[in-house]
Amino acid sequence: MQPTSTVERPPAPLAPNSRTFARAFGDVRDAWRQRELWGHLGWQDIKQRYRRSVIGPLWITISMGTTALALGLLYSQLFNQELGTFLPYVTAGFIIWHFVLGVVTEGTEVFIANEGLIKHLPAPITVHVLRMVWRQTLFLMHNMVVYLVVLVIFFPTLSESYRMEGDKILQPGLSWTVLLAIPALALVVVNAVWVALLFGIISTRFRDIPPVISSFINLIFFMTPIVWHVGVLNKVTGGDGSGGDGDWRMLIAELNPIYHYVEIVRAPMLGHAQDWHHWVVVGAFTVVGWGLALIAMRNYRARVSYWV
Structure with missing residues (x-):
């Protein structure tokens, strides 16, 4: 009786580890390569929202213009500000805030709202984030029409040196530095992607996050x-930087990260003097924020389709 020969079988291949930074970077890279997809979807979102409307997306511009006008007229009287400089200030700030608001509120539900596509469309999850950010960027471009109208009306005032109520320094006025708003806007959009990725993943797992953010977002608006x-805070503190008891009020603005994001775009749009510490703060948030977003992508990217 001959002994039976044993057939050696090759070892079973190891399952690829999905929890790697390479997979996280790959998701973002593949989503960028599919920009025709999310670009088309983002544009279709706007067309769908204003379908059968007589003036279509111009409602975005009209709504922004009336809101900025009302707020500018009201608060210029409350804070004793000159309308020619304060109305452009409110308009530019409100346009940028509207973009930030849309990214934060829609970013928390970006994966929840795209449940059907995530389960049936084999695409990187970053595609849904880029679609949302692209849609908000299109809204921002529509709202810039309001800024251009205000700029034309108040250009004689903004083109010369001026001082807003409570300012310590004289603002130089509009010049070629207005072009700095372009890289500033690009940096804000880059930050919008990591905000939506990070908060979108967290909110998909913990569904209490979106209503919590919605509850506090109005408070953040009035604190920004x-x-x-x-300059109103400078007037309250005495404006001399002497470190008195009232100087803590300046922390209301400085400790608010949204203020720095708004200011790097708004300052060149209005001809204000550039305060480069705003760029440093935004740059630091960009690095830290993308690091946290990539960590979240590394650990939980594959679970999003099960959580939605």
Whole structure:
């Protein structure tokens, strides 16, 4: 009786580890390569929202214009500000705030709202984030029409040196530095992607996050120098930087990260003097925020389709 020979079988291949930074970077890279997809979907979102409307997306511009006008007229009287400089200030700030608001509120539900596509469309999850950010960017471009109208009306005032109520320094006025608003806007959009990725993943797992953010977003609006100028705090503190008891009020603005994001775009749009510490703060948030977003992508990207 011959002994039976044993057939050696090759070892079973190891399952690829999905929890790697390479997979996280790959998701973002593949989503960028599919920009025709999310670009088309984002444009279709706007067309669908204003379908059968007589003036279509111009409602975005009209709504922004009336809101900025009302807030500018009201708060210029409350804070004793000159309308020629304060109305452009409120308009520019409110346009940028509207973009930030849309990214934060829609970003928390970006995966929840796209449940059907996530389960049936084999695409990187970053595609849904880029679609939402692209849609908000299109809204921002529509709202810039309001800024251009205000700029034309108040250009004689903004083109010369001026001082807003409570300012310590004289603002130089509009010049070629207005072009700095372009890289500033690009940086804000880059930050919008990591905000939506990070909060979108967290909110998909913990569904209490979106209503919590919606509850506090109005408070953040009034704590951000949008309808009020930071010079008001200088007047309260005495404006001498002596470190008195009232100087803590300046922390209301400085400890608010949204203020720095708004200011790097708004300052060149209005011809204000550039305060480069705003760029440093935004740059630091960009690095830290993308690091946290990639960590969340590394650990939980594959679970999003099960959580939605």
